Amino acid sequence: MPPEMLLLAALDGLAYGSLIFLVAVGLSLIFGVLGIVNVAHGSFYAIGAYVAAAGVLALGAAGLPTWLAFPTLLIAAALVGILVGGLVEIALLRRVYGKEEVLQLIVTFAVFMILEDAQKVVFGVQPYFANAPMNWLGTVEVFGIFYTTYQLILMPLVALAVLVGLRFFLRRTSFGRAIVAVTQDREAATAMGIDAARVYLITFIIGASLAALGGALASATTSLTPGIGAGTLVLSFAVAAIAGLGRIEGAAVAALLIGLGRSAAVYFAPEFDVLIPYLIMMVVLLVRPQGLFSTVQTRKV
Amino acid sequence: MARQLVFGAALIAALAVFPLFSPWSTVILTVALCEGLAALGIMVLLRAGQVSFGHGLFFSFSAYAVAFMAAAKVGHEALVLIPVGMAASGLLAAIVGLFVVRYRAIFFGMLNLAISMVFFSLLEKLFSITGGADGKRVPRPTFAGVEFGREQFELATFYVTLVLCILAALFVARYLLSPGGKALEAIKSNETRLEYLGVSPRKVLYGAYLLSGLLAGLGGAIIALVSGHVTPELAYWVRSGEFVFIAILGGIGGVAGPFLGALMFQIIRGYAAVYAPETWHAVLGVMLLVIIFFAPAGLYGIVAGKGGKAQREEGGR
Amino acid sequence: MSGVILEADDLHLRFGGVQAANGASLKVAANERIAIIGPNGAGKTTFINLCTGYLKPQSGRVVFNGQDVTRLSPRAITRLGVGRSFQIPQLFLDNTVIDNLLLALSAREGSWSPFTPMLRHPKAEEMWALLDLVGLKETGNRIVRELPEGMRKLIDIAVALALEPKLIFMDEPTSGVSSTEKFQVMDTLTRVLDARATTAVFVEHDMDVVARYANRVAVWAGGRIAHQGTPEEILNHPEVRETVIGVGV
Structure with missing residues (x-):
């Protein structure tokens, strides 16, 4: 096979992995703190994508300069995280903390069903395509192949910034430390005066915003159609599960693995591209059920 | 107990006579029963505290098995196609089960989802074999050797389905009351103790998984026959989600629950098609939340008068 | 001492910076009633977990009835005839x-x-x-x-x-029982164990119970046995009196 194909696949995988990382790290963070796997997480991605695309299209229609699209993407992500994510946490999740896992799953699944239809109502079923930000950034040439700056540089940079920022936030800031404390021992943290309910809410909003950010970034690169939420959910779960739920750095590695695996499939066995993430997840879980970067936890008896 | 039996008998009697008075309902009721069978399988797994978001896999697998056989004229007989389709899904569940029973909670749910989505995309992509998104037609087979017209065929299939549902429900009810059923519930309440009784939780769950795959397979085989058409949609996650919805709506307190839920589901679907065609999954989602928060024992809990709320709260930890 | 039914030999297990088992060894003869005593965090429950397959040691081995069970699952060990009750009832x-x-x-x-x-x-x-x-x-x-x-x-x-285990591990069998009923419970339990010729190893904090129902005592400290002997020897041992009985009760 030609070497430039390999390179192209690798770069594609990097861009794709960056995107999935954003979504997966949100899922993983929420699980780490709330102990809930949020099935509606894919919807935050989809809604983030739609809101961002709508914003960018509105900018274009109003004749405003294209660079304004970039802050728009960020604002869209934050808005979706705060409004939709916050509402879900306050109205529903709060009522099921500490309940049976299956109950929590079904509640977030119900939210997923509601949000999937809500998208269709608000944004219709026609494909959305808002690639102005991607075109505006132009292309770069890598070994004779032209590649969009947006995918090759911006998306990995954003992912890297999120990874570094999240690490810094959790380790160095007092609120970040409060989150970590609640994760490790909720009762002790509450006794120390940490407001666990607030930590839960803000963590959920951050996680949801990250998913929405992933969607917002993706909105410039692909056309949006109903149903993108479901696929993304499975994919981001695969990443989080491969890394070990709650593992943030691990999610970056796993996202890269899935990204590269998928783009390799796109180039070399296109009919199986959708299968690759599932297959990687199954193989990893078969060998290490607790994920690659987790240690085994046993229940105290 | 007596009250539940009376209720079950009343449900069966109502189902048995309904199509005689309103022939238009035959197919809808058969479809409801098929989905009830799949939801019954979900209920078995829910007893172990596990939820599968991928039982569309077994539902669609048997449906396609029936479609292929019917098209190839191998089994041009409904009473052969149904058990063979069911067995095909059972075989698949026996293989998939080896893998998924190692996992719990979200991992169990998502692996099931993942595997069913793989199958869904294969059904869509392998156009030359499966007919892609358009699916396959299922020619109407003979019924006990007789070539029926459409209406008689539908009526006969309905009654056979009803009988199979009763048998399946009785078997599941028996199983859940047996020590094996209690061992299944033990997976939810305390796997550590189960291990220390010398029992393998995986084996217990494997048996239940097999049963749930067979039940979903039975439903899928019949639905292929009555609808005369199979599409990848049978394997889509929405379908799997509906089974979970039906099981929760009906309630997992008794085997009549999933069937009750399935009937209600058809009614909701009928109304939603008229009043909220674009958003009817959202309607389902809202209902799901209402049930979970306000009537956790489901319809069955309401009808059979089991103190649903108290029961569920005991289950929470 | 009649035949050895269980032998734990030099078990080591370290997790999360804690040396939960550090050369833990114990020989259990048929029909013995062994009490394990020691302060919290001495590794008593860990020892039971290691012997019953809930945890796997990093080194050392456990032999039950002549069979190496070190790497077996709790399920397999249970089937061989080792029973267990828990500190927090399971x-x-x-x-x-x-x-x-x-x-x-x-x-x-x-x-x-x-x-x-x-x-x-x-x-x-x-x-x-x-x-x-x-x-x-x-x-x-x-x-x-x-x-x-x-x-x-x-x-x-x-x-x-x-x-019907041949050997039963009991983790603080009387901890939730009121002090007035403790002896009654232990009397009954001992009767059953005697009648069935069941060997027992139990973790106990109540020294009166230990004195009355154990025929051997193992004092746990730092993930291994610090002392062992008859209840009389141990309960009068000056060091044990100070470190375990003084603090641990």
């Missing part, structure tokens, strides 16, 4: 007491026919006898979750006994 909380016990009896008999309802369990009589033994016959139809901790501990032990 029961099926949403089931009735009789369901808990009948499930244990089904497990022992390997009888899982889906057509035999729990209500017509072939071993129902044995179950009631067992419940009677621990004095909980009248609680049979209650849901375990509704019962007080002390009763749950006894049910936990009854469940372990239902499996």
Whole structure:
């Protein structure tokens, strides 16, 4: 096979992995703190994508300069995280903390069903395509192949910034430390005066915003159609599960693995591209059920 | 107990006579029963505290098995196609089960989802074999050797389905009351103790998984026959989600629950098609939340008068 | 001392910076009643976990009845005839007491026919006898979750006994039981163990119970045995008196 194909696949995988990382790290963070796997997480991605695309299209229609699209993407992500994510946490999740896992799953699944239809109502079923930000950034040439700056540089940079920022936030800031404390021992943290309910809410909003950010970034690169939420959910779960739920750095590695695996499939066995993430997840879980970067936890008896 | 039996008998009697008075309902009721069978399988797994978001896999697998056989004229007989389709899904569940029973909670749910989505995309992509998104037609087979017209065929299939549902429900009810059923519930309440009784939780769950795959397979085989058409949609996650919805709506307190839920589901679907065609999954989602928060024992809990709320709260930890 | 039934040899296990087992060794002879005492965090429960397969040691081995069981699952070890009750009772909380016990009896008999309802369990009589033994016959139809901790501990032990183990580990069998009933419970328990020729190893904090019901005492400290001997020797040992009995009770 030609070497430039390999390179192209690798770069594609990097861009794709960056995107999935954003979504997966949100899922993983929420699980780490709330102990809930949020099935509606894919919807935050989809809604983030739609809101961002709508914003960018509105900018274009109003004749405003294209660079304004970039802050728009960020604002869209934050808005979706705060409004939709916050509402879900306050109205529903709060009522099921500490309940049976299956109950929590079904509640977030119900939210997923509601949000999937809500998208269709608000944004219709026609494909959305808002690639102005991607075109505006132009292309770069890598070994004779032209590649969009947006995918090759911006998306990995954003992912890297999120990874570094999240690490810094959790380790160095007092609120970040409060989150970590609640994760490790909720009762002790509450006794120390940490407001666990607030930590839960803000963590959920951050996680949801990250998913929405992933969607917002993706909105410039692909056309949006109903149903993108479901696929993304499975994919981001695969990443989080491969890394070990709650593992943030691990999610970056796993996202890269899935990204590269998928783009390799796109180039070399296109009919199986959708299968690759599932297959990687199954193989990893078969060998290490607790994920690659987790240690085994046993229940105290 | 007596009250539940009376209720079950009343449900069966109502189902048995309904199509005689309103022939238009035959197919809808058969479809409801098929989905009830799949939801019954979900209920078995829910007893172990596990939820599968991928039982569309077994539902669609048997449906396609029936479609292929019917098209190839191998089994041009409904009473052969149904058990063979069911067995095909059972075989698949026996293989998939080896893998998924190692996992719990979200991992169990998502692996099931993942595997069913793989199958869904294969059904869509392998156009030359499966007919892609358009699916396959299922020619109407003979019924006990007789070539029926459409209406008689539908009526006969309905009654056979009803009988199979009763048998399946009785078997599941028996199983859940047996020590094996209690061992299944033990997976939810305390796997550590189960291990220390010398029992393998995986084996217990494997048996239940097999049963749930067979039940979903039975439903899928019949639905292929009555609808005369199979599409990848049978394997889509929405379908799997509906089974979970039906099981929760009906309630997992008794085997009549999933069937009750399935009937209600058809009614909701009928109304939603008229009043909220674009958003009817959202309607389902809202209902799901209402049930979970306000009537956790489901319809069955309401009808059979089991103190649903108290029961569920005991289950929470 | 008659034949050795269980031998734990030089078990080591370190997790999360804690040396939970650090050369833990113990030989258990048939029909012994060994009490394990020691301060919290000495590794007593870890030792039971290692012997029953819940945890796997990083080095060392466990031999039961001549068979190496170090790497076996709890399930396999249970089937070989090692029973266990827990510090925090491990029961099926949403089931009735009789369901808990009948499930244990089904497990022992390997009888899982889906057509035999729990209500017509072939071993129902044995179950009631067992419940009677621990004095909980009248609680049979209650849901375990509704019962007080002390009763749950006894049910936990009854469940372990239902499996008819050759050796039983009990983690603080009387911890939830009121001090007035402790001796009564231990009397009954000892009677059952004697009648069935069951060997027992139990973790105990109450030195009166240790003195009365153990015929050997192992003092745990820092993940291994610090001293062992007859109850008389140990309970009068000056160092043990200070480190364990003074602090640990």
